[in-house]
Amino acid sequence: MCGIVGYIGKRKAVPILIEGLNRLEYRGYDSAGLSVINKGKIKSFKSVGRVSELEKKIKDNLLGQIGIAHTRWATHGKPSQKNCHPHYSCEKDIHIVHNGIIENYDELKKQLIKKGHQFKSDTDSEVIAHLIEEFIKKATLKTAVVKAVKMLQGTYGVAVISKKEPHKIIVARNGSPLVIGVGKEEFIIASDVSAIVRYTDEVIYLNDGEIAEISEDNLEITNLKREIVNNPIKKLDWTIEKSQKGGFDHFMLKEIFEQPESIRNALRGRTEKFISEDFLPTLGGLESVTKKLRKIKKIIIISCGTSYYAGLIGEYMFEEYAGIPTEVEYASEFRYRKSVLDETTAVIAISQSGETADTLAAVREAKNKGALTLGIINVVGSTIARQTEAGTYTLSGPEIGVASTKAFTSQLSTLILWTLVLGRQRNMSFAMSKKIAQELNKIPTKVEKILKKSREIKKIVKKYITVKDFLYLGRKYNFPIALEGALKIKEISYIHAEGYPTGEMKHGPIALIDKDFPALFIVPQDSIYEKNLSGMQEIKARGGKIIALATEGDKKIINLADDVIYIPKTLEMLTPLISVIPLQLLAYYFGVMKGLDVDKPRNLAKSVTVE
Ligand code: M6R
Numbered sequence: 001m002c003g004i005v006g007y008i009g010k011r012k013a014v015p016i017l018i019e020g021l022n023r024l025e026y027r028g029y030d031s032a033g034l035s036v037i038n039k040g041k042i043k044s045f046k047s048v049g050r051v052s053e054l055e056k057k058i059k060d061n062l063l064g065q066i067g068i069a070h071t072r073w074a075t076h077g078k079p080s081q082k083n084c085h086p087h088y089s090c091e092k093d094i095h096i097v098h099n100g101i102i103e104n105y106d107e108l109k110k111q112l113i114k115k116g117h118q119f120k121s122d123t124d125s126e127v128i129a130h131l132i133e134e135f136i137k138k139a140t141l142k143t144a145v146v147k148a149v150k151m152l153q154g155t156y157g158v159a160v161i162s163k164k165e166p167h168k169i170i171v172a173r174n175g176s177p178l179v180i181g182v183g184k185e186e187f188i189i190a191s192d193v194s195a196i197v198r199y200t201d202e203v204i205y206l207n208d209g210e211i212a213e214i215s216e217d218n219l220e221i222t223n224l225k226r227e228i229v230n231n232p233i234k235k236l237d238w239t240i241e242k243s244q245k246g247g248f249d250h251f252m253l254k255e256i257f258e259q260p261e262s263i264r265n266a267l268r269g270r271t272e273k274f275i276s277e278d279f280l281p282t283l284g285g286l287e288s289v290t291k292k293l294r295k296i297k298k299i300i301i302i303s304c305g306t307s308y309y310a311g312l313i314g315e316y317m318f319e320e321y322a323g324i325p326t327e328v329e330y331a332s333e334f335r336y337r338k339s340v341l342d343e344t345t346a347v348i349a350i351s352q353s354g355e356t357a358d359t360l361a362a363v364r365e366a367k368n369k370g371a372l373t374l375g376i377i378n379v380v381g382s383t384i385a386r387q388t389e390a391g392t393y394t395l396s397g398p399e400i401g402v403a404s405t406k407a408f409t410s411q412l413s414t415l416i417l418w419t420l421v422l423g424r425q426r427n428m429s430f431a432m433s434k435k436i437a438q439e440l441n442k443i444p445t446k447v448e449k450i451l452k453k454s455r456e457i458k459k460i461v462k463k464y465i466t467v468k469d470f471l472y473l474g475r476k477y478n479f480p481i482a483l484e485g486a487l488k489i490k491e492i493s494y495i496h497a498e499g500y501p502t503g504e505m506k507h508g509p510i511a512l513i514d515k516d517f518p519a520l521f522i523v524p525q526d527s528i529y530e531k532n533l534s535g536m537q538e539i540k541a542r543g544g545k546i547i548a549l550a551t552e553g554d555k556k557i558i559n560l561a562d563d564v565i566y567i568p569k570t571l572e573m574l575t576p577l578i579s580v581i582p583l584q585l586l587a588y589y590f591g592v593m594k595g596l597d598v599d600k601p602r603n604l605a606k607s608v609t610v611e
Contacts, residue, residue, distance in 0.1 A: 002085075002099040002609075003029065003071040004178065005195045006159045008169050008214055009186020013067035014058060016188065020195035021051045021069050025600070029071035030079035035086040035095040037166045038064030042095055046084040065216070066169060068159045068189075070097035073605050076105070077122030087126040089133035090118055093163040096132070098125035099191050100155030100176035101610050108151060128158055141165040142213045145172060146224055149211070155357070155610070157191055172211040176609055177355055177383060180204045180212060180219065182233055187214050192607070193236055194398065201236040205381055234381060249592070251599045252401035252492070256584050257451055260444040262396040262406040263577065266413040267440060274420045274437035281433075282421050289390040292372050294425050296346045299326040300371075302334045302362040303350040304608070306404035306487065310376075310411035311350050312480035313576050317415060320573070321432075322422035331358040332611075335365050347371045350415075352399055352407035353607040354382025361611070363387055376414050378407050392418070401599045402606045403492050405584045408484065409447075412577050416440055419573075439571050443578065446568040450581045453565065454589075457582055460547060460563050461589040467518055470497040471509055474522035474579075475532055481522055481576045485583030491601050493590035502535040510538060518545040520586075521561070522579050525551040526572040536560045549579050 005020030007013040017034050032054045033046035043062060047054035051071065070085035077083040086095040102108070105124035108131065113119065117130040131148035132141075139147065141162050149156065155175030161168070171178055171189055181188035181196035181203050188196050196203060204221070206212060210229060212221045221229050248254035273281035282290055299318055301311035311328040318326040329339070331349070335358060341347065347366035351359045354377040363384055367373050375384055375391030378399065385391065394410035417440075420433045470489060474482035483499035490497050500509055502521070513519065519539045523532040533556070539546055540560055548561035551569050558564060565582045567575075591598040 002073050002191070003195070004068070004097050004099055004157060004159055004189065004191040005070075006068045006097075006169050006171065006189035007186070008066045008216055009183065010065060010216065011186065013064050014062050016199070017067050017069035018051065018055050019198065020188065020190055021054070021071055023194040023198070024071050024190070024192060025051060029073050031072045031081070031084040032070065033072075033084045033086055034058075034067055034069035035161060036062060036064035036067035037161055037163070038062070040163060040166050042093070042161065042163055044086055044088070044095060046081050048079055048081055048084065066161060066167070068095065068097045068161055068169065076101075076124045083121045083123050085125060087121060087123065087129045089129045091133065094129050094132050094136065094160065095162070096125065096129045096158055096160045098128055099157040099609065100174070102127060102152050102156065103154035104152070124154075128152070128156070132160060132162075136162070136164060141168060142170055142211070145170045146211060146226070149174065150224060159189055167215050169214045170211065171206065171214065173206040174208045175357070175360075178206040180206065180214065182219070185217055187219060189214070194400075197236060202233050203236055204231045204233055207231065250401065250588070252403055252405060252588055255399055255401050255406045256581070256588065258397070259406050259409050259581065260448045260451070262410050263413050263447060264444045265395040265397070266410040267417070270417055271437040271441055274417075274424070274433045280424055283392055283417060285392045286374075286390055286418075286421060289372060289374070293346065293422065295344060296324065296372065297344040298341070299324050299346050299348060300334070300339065300341060300366070301326065301328040301348045301350060302331040302359060302366070303328075304331050304356055304358055306408050306484060307350040307352060307359075307411060309480040309484040309487070310408055310415060311348075312483070313412060313477060314348070314350075314415040314418070316477055317419040317573055318422060321419045321428055322426055324422060324426075329362075331356065331362040334362040339369070341366065341369050341371045343370050343372065345371045346374055348374045348376060349384050349388060350376045350411055351382075351384050352378045352394075352404055352411075354379040354384040355607050355609050356384070357609050357611050360384050360387065376411055376418075378410065400606075402601055402604050403488060403587070403598070408580065409577055413440070413443075416574065436571065436573070439574060443570065443574060446570060446578050447581055449568055450578060453582070454585055457565060457585045458589050460565070461586060461593055463563070464518060464545075464547070465590070465593055467516065468496060469512070469517050470495060471505070471512065471517065471519040472497055472499040472522075472583075473502040473505060473519055473535060475502045475528045476526070477573055477576050478522040478524065478579055481579050481583065482520075484580060485520065485522070485587070488584055488587035489590060491604060492587040492598050493594055493596060494601075495590060502532050505535055506538060510542065513539055513542045513544040515543050515545065518547060520547045520549070520583075522549045523557065524549070524567065524572075524575050524579065525554055525569065526575065533560065549582055
């Protein structure tokens with residue numbers, strides 16, 4: 001996904017811009033570029049591929065203390081030098097970088113061409129530079145940018161520099177995140193705080209419809225009506241170390257191994273009340289909506305990808321323990337569907353990034369229809385977090401690997417806490433909430449135990465390394481884990497995998513089974529254990545190989561499975577928190593053994609901020 005960095009201050013801009021782009025690499029991109037102003041002249045460099053390629057092109061002595069830079073993830077026009085940002089006006093005196101999608105770019109482009117503008121790229125973004133060029137003839141840079149963005153339909157996070165006013169950067173936002181890092185006599189602009197943390201821990205978030213005029217020693221934010229807005233400076237608690245690999249080969253492995261800690265963080269200070277308070281305990285972020293929560297009759301969970309699978313587990317929990325009818329919808333479907341909801345419906349958005357375009361649009365749709373909107377979000381201060389009425393931060397820290405791992409287990413931990421809140425408001429006994437919360441506190445230690453099996457898991461991967469397809473099967477709470485396990489192996493190792501509920505296998509997918517098409521069964525000793533065993537028999541009878549995830553001490557399984565990974569026993573509703581761990585490790589080792597870039601799988605972006 002595209003990334004923006006900008007710098008204005010007393011230091012040389014290039015090293016800061018390059019460092020920022022490197023920090024944004026995790027978002028996924030296909031080309032990179034930057035422009036710097038020095039002594040009234042603008043120089044620009046672009047490169048297809050990695051930021052390191054761009055760096056090689058830039059001369060060591062490139063001076064200039066103002067600049068903008070960009071990593072591009074192609075939407076309009078293929079990855080190429082000409083489509084790479086920054087884009088320029090005809091006179092090359094206005095340079096812009098843009099995140100988002102301009103929906104009316106075609107129409108604007110035609111109008112601008114009629115006026116004599118010449119376009120160099122296939123992108124939607126380039127229209128912004130030409131629009132500003134049109135307006136700047138009779139206006140200041142800021143006024144020209146305001147007039148230009150008012151013409152745009154769609155989403156933008158945009159940063160602009162110009163020869164006409166060489167001591168300024170103008171940034172504007174609508175639907176694509178922009179953050180301004182406030183340093184000492186310098187400002188660092190970025191689409192995401194990862195590019196800022198190294199320089200300052202003080203940031204200002206720009207809201208939709210706001211525009212900032214930034215010079216070395218001044219920052220002024222207004223809305224598009226030019227009224228001054230005073231956005232507060234927020235303190236970041238993400239340090240640079242937190243964004244590094246911490247001794248692991250990949251971010252993904254580091255993040256898998258961080259899960260005992262990240263789950264503890266998600267639970268810290270939150271489980272105690274369910275163990276000790278007999279009277280309707282709640283969570284800090286939900287206090288303001290306690291009364292509304294008591295009245296809700298239906299829940300709709302909206303999310304995408306891994307966050308969607310967390311939602312599916314939430315559905316099982318909310319219905320079983322809180323008795324609230326729950327549906328889970330892909331946000332991309334919800335936003336265009338006529339869902340029936342009103343003020344007795346709670347719509348819960350689950351998102352690691354808090355910036356996923358489909359989930360954000362779905363939240364807005366739910367709000368318009370009068371539903372109570374809630375968020376389970378990781379990134380503090382992100383757009384979805386700010387647009388929902390109440391919610392809980394999952395506190396898993398920055399997740400850099402494109403594949404979601406620790407964010408998922410923190411989402412699950414939070415959903416369990418919400419089940420306790422909603423359950424206690426209804427029919428759940430204090431004894432039950434206490435039992436669940438006490439067992440929940442033991443989960444991090446159980447995860448540590450599984451992580452010690454990584455060598456054993458690596459051996460299994462070696463054995464199956466030539467496999468081209470996998471069927472992942474599970475039931476009830478572990479059906480969504482089968483889906484998540486299959487997604488993980490697909491995105492990280494490019495092995496085709498399908499997740500199914502075990503009981504559904506005989507209705508079609510079993511036709512695929514032969515000796516080269518193995519099945520992975522999640523089969524803990526829970527309420528549907530025996531049913532899962534029958535599914536395993538059916539695969540075995542057809543010569544299919546089986547890897548089983550089973551409860552420690554289960555001897556029966558040895559006769560049915562070719563390979564077994566044991567996981568510790570826990571309550572049925574909590575098993576997903578531990579059964580997902582071996583599946584993350586399997587996907588990781590498959591990817592590594594196949595020599596793939598596990599942190600940045602092809603075609604994927606960490607934060608999907610376009611539709
Ligand atoms: O940031 P979000 O949780 O809203 O992202 C949703 C999906 O794009 C995300 O979970 C994606 O499926 C993961 N990269 C999968 O590992």
